[in-house]
Amino acid sequence: MAIALVWTRTGPHWHPDGLASAADVTWVRVDSPADFAEVGKEHGLPEQLLAHVAPRSARPARTKPHVELLDGGGIHLVAPTLSFNDPTDVVTGEISCLVVGDVVLTAETGQAGVLDRVQERLAQPQSSPDRLTGGLLSALLLALVQSASDVEDMIADAVVSLEDVVFSPREDAPVERLYEVKREIAEARRALEPLGAELPDLLVDPSGAAPADAWVRRVIAAVDRLDRRLEDHDELLADMLSAHLALVSVAQNEQMRTISAWAATLAVPTLVGTIYGMNFVHMPELHWSVGYPLALGFMAAVGTTVNLLFRRSGWL
Incomplete structure (x- = not known):
């Protein structure tokens, strides 16, 4: 047309x-x-x-x-x-x-x-x-x-x-x-x-x-x-x-820092629990009457201290 x-x-x-x-x-x-x-x-x-x-x-x-x-x-x-x-x-x-x-x-x-x-x-x-x-x-x-x-x-x-x-x-x-x-x-x-x-x-x-x-x-x-x-x-x-x-990279770094901080917080209790889980015969703390609460208190104290340090540094 x-x-x-x-x-x-x-x-x-x-x-x-x-x-x-x-x-x-x-x-x-x-x-x-x-x-x-x-x-x-x-x-x-x-x-x-x-x-x-x-x-x-x-x-x-x-x-x-x-x-x-x-x-x-x-x-x-x-x-x-x-x-x-x-x-x-x-x-x-x-x-x-x-x-x-x-x-x-x-x-x-x-x-x-x-x-x-x-x-x-x-x-x-x-x-x-x-x-x-x-x-x-x-x-x-x-x-x-x-x-x-x-x-x-x-x-x-x-x-x-x-x-x-x-x-x-x-x-x-x-x-x-x-x-x-x-x-x-x-x-x-x-x-x-x-x-x-x-x-x-x-x-x-x-x-x-x-x-x-x-x-x-x-x-x-x-x-x-x-x-x-x-x-x-x-x-x-x-x-x-x-x-x-x-x-995105900054956000990922923030997430990795948070994950790393919590991993470090749980590392000490995990280490203590792992050691006592070995069940050797010659471990004097196993026979202490205060051994169990003492171990729990130690893990809680160390974990709390590490967590507070990470929060102060801005990782948490």
Whole structure:
């Protein structure tokens, strides 16, 4: 299924009668990148060019971004999308965009809804639209970054809640949740980092100083900023994991100290009882009338003394 929309280069409104003019761009949304060849032929795109981009467009969803400058000034863009079901379930999709002359073909897989955001952005004035499509391509990339930013905000909330759990006295272990969020951060960064490396290919001036490159610089800066935030979240989670393991180690040491103190308290009575349990013939205390209470008193006195010493030292 393909939906054709006509976007004017000169203003932030859809063409009122749906008819393209020389100043307009035809934006076609298709269900799958595999349909680019068929839909492109319907809109008069060169078959040789469509055959060139078809192998990449027809591939299943991939997470590695791809930006290719085509002969004649066209662009073929493949980029991952990010969305979330919950903070520990980041979902990646893919968006494909082919720009040739005044025709823009787009397809999206996944649940990020980037193309819907593009249409919302095009209904409003843009501060720095691209000149190739009158703002459609720049709106697409900014919507892509916006969806990734929403994921980053959700991850940030998850990190804050985990910080409260790590330093709370509750007994539930947050290690599994820590690793789940770290895994989702890694997935988000795998999608964003290559995108930041591919975007400079869209610069007109390699130095990035040309006014026409303002929108590209804006997108690159946004991607870099998101990647730094995700890196900060990842480092904070690593610190929280180290702090949690340190707290667990301290708690285990406290338990071992308590166990050791009670073991030492019971060691003396156990030793005395073991000696008298040998039942040698020549043990004079066995014939004393006060031998039994004396032995019990000695064991109680020594055990109490040892216990008090451990309590004074903080082991109990």
